[in-house]
Amino acid sequence: MLTVFGDIRSGNCLKVKWMLDWLRHDYKWIETDIMAGGSRTPEFLSLNSAGQVPTLLLEDGRPLAQSNAILLHLGEGTDLIPADAYDRARMLEWMFWEQYSHEPYVAVARFQRVYEGRKADQVEPRLMERGRAALDRLEAALTDRDWLVGTAPSLADLALVAYTRVAHEGGFDLTPLPAVRAWIQRVETAFGIG
Amino acid sequence: MLTVFGDIRSGNCLKVKWMLDWLRHDYKWIETDIMAGGSRTPEFLSLNSAGQVPTLLLEDGRPLAQSNAILLHLGEGTDLIPADAYDRARMLEWMFWEQYSHEPYVAVARFQRVYEGRKADQVEPRLMERGRAALDRLEAALTDRDWLVGTAPSLADLALVAYTRVAHEGGFDLTPLPAVRAWIQRVETAFGIG
Numbered sequence: 001m002l003t004v005f006g007d008i009r010s011g012n013c014l015k016v017k018w019m020l021d022w023l024r025h026d027y028k029w030i031e032t033d034i035m036a037g038g039s040r041t042p043e044f045l046s047l048n049s050a051g052q053v054p055t056l057l058l059e060d061g062r063p064l065a066q067s068n069a070i071l072l073h074l075g076e077g078t079d080l081i082p083a084d085a086y087d088r089a090r091m092l093e094w095m096f097w098e099q100y101s102h103e104p105y106v107a108v109a110r111f112q113r114v115y116e117g118r119k120a121d122q123v124e125p126r127l128m129e130r131g132r133a134a135l136d137r138l139e140a141a142l143t144d145r146d147w148l149v150g151t152a153p154s155l156a157d158l159a160l161v162a163y164t165r166v167a168h169e170g171g172f173d174l175t176p177l178p179a180v181r182a183w184i185q186r187v188e189t190a191f192g193i194g
Numbered sequence: 195m196l197t198v199f200g201d202i203r204s205g206n207c208l209k210v211k212w213m214l215d216w217l218r219h220d221y222k223w224i225e226t227d228i229m230a231g232g233s234r235t236p237e238f239l240s241l242n243s244a245g246q247v248p249t250l251l252l253e254d255g256r257p258l259a260q261s262n263a264i265l266l267h268l269g270e271g272t273d274l275i276p277a278d279a280y281d282r283a284r285m286l287e288w289m290f291w292e293q294y295s296h297e298p299y300v301a302v303a304r305f306q307r308v309y310e311g312r313k314a315d316q317v318e319p320r321l322m323e324r325g326r327a328a329l330d331r332l333e334a335a336l337t338d339r340d341w342l343v344g345t346a347p348s349l350a351d352l353a354l355v356a357y358t359r360v361a362h363e364g365g366f367d368l369t370p371l372p373a374v375r376a377w378i379q380r381v382e383t384a385f386g387i388g
Contacts, residue, residue, distance in 0.1 A: 096290070
């Protein structure tokens with residue numbers, strides 16, 4: 001059986017859970033408290049020397065890390081990876097952009113609020129500024145389309161929705177972003193995210 | 195013909211150049227001065243609303259951004275993407291890790307030195323600390339192997355070498371990392387990087 005080491009509050013970990021649920025895969029979830037050093041034990045580091053969740057163990061025990069790499073591995077052969085080469089490349093573009101230009105701001109602002117208990121005025125201003133820019137870019141991209149790539153949900157939507165749907169917990173106001181809000185609902189429905 | 199908007203000092207842009215050269219592809223390189231706002235003009239933003247280089251234009255003019263997404267697109271059907279599903283997933287893991295845990299520190303420290311002209315003691319300490327951790331992780335991974343994944347060079351090596359080979363320009367000392375130094379030479383030879 002597949003095993004996931006994950007933190008149930010982490011969008012990166014939830015991506016993997018949603019994907020496995022969507023695939024109707026059996027798996028064992030091992031809740032890992034990153035704030036208590038759960039991803040820094042010798043046992044954990046022997047599976048993933050980066051000390052990061054999520055980490056997936058395949059049936060044979062081989063480890064795989066990085067949420068979006070896990071999505072791409074689990075998604076092979078499914079409709080969530082576009083058959084068209086350009087659409088597939090654009091999906092990858094969104095997934096790398098998510099980890100470089102969205103997650104480090106939108107998710108980290110939320111981390112400072114939710115995990116570290118900071119107040120709004122204690123969150124680094126740079127995170128709010130760049131997080132807002134990322135959300136604005138999403139709004140523009142989604143204004144005339146239902147899905148980030150092509151005409152159907154892909155791994156890009158799953159990857160991007162993870163922290164976008166909880167951006168308000170980091171202090172980001174989604175009220176002025178109607179296309180993003182409608183898209184969140186579409187993606188949640190498509191993947192059965194409740 | 196393919197067109198690349200790139201900054202010739204940027205490792206992310208050089209990845210694309212090396213890949214196209216390795217493939218013996220014809221392409222047009224449009225040098226884009228990011229410090230002078232070259233990636234923030236209305237024309238550029240219409241191609242890539244993230245305002246980032248590299249941005250590739252395909253033969254038909256359609257744009258593609260994110261260096262590692264470009265490598266994956268150009269690399270389809272080549273030996274640089276492993277045939278084995280697990281090796282392929284690990285390659286992706288390294289490529290996402292590069293953009294999340296290596297580039298934002300190793301490349302940004304170098305950016306502050308090379309582009310912004312800061313002195314060593316003006317670089318954010320957090321960048322040096324996390325950059326060193328990333329380089330140490332690479333050293334451990336490469337101590338008993340020639341390539342990051344499997345037994346041949348892959349896109350993971352190309353993606354990771356880009357900023358590792360110029361890490362010293364950001365103030366990182368590679369002297370205590372012999373496996374990394376030997377690997378850099380191997381990757382440079384394999385891809386004809388001079």
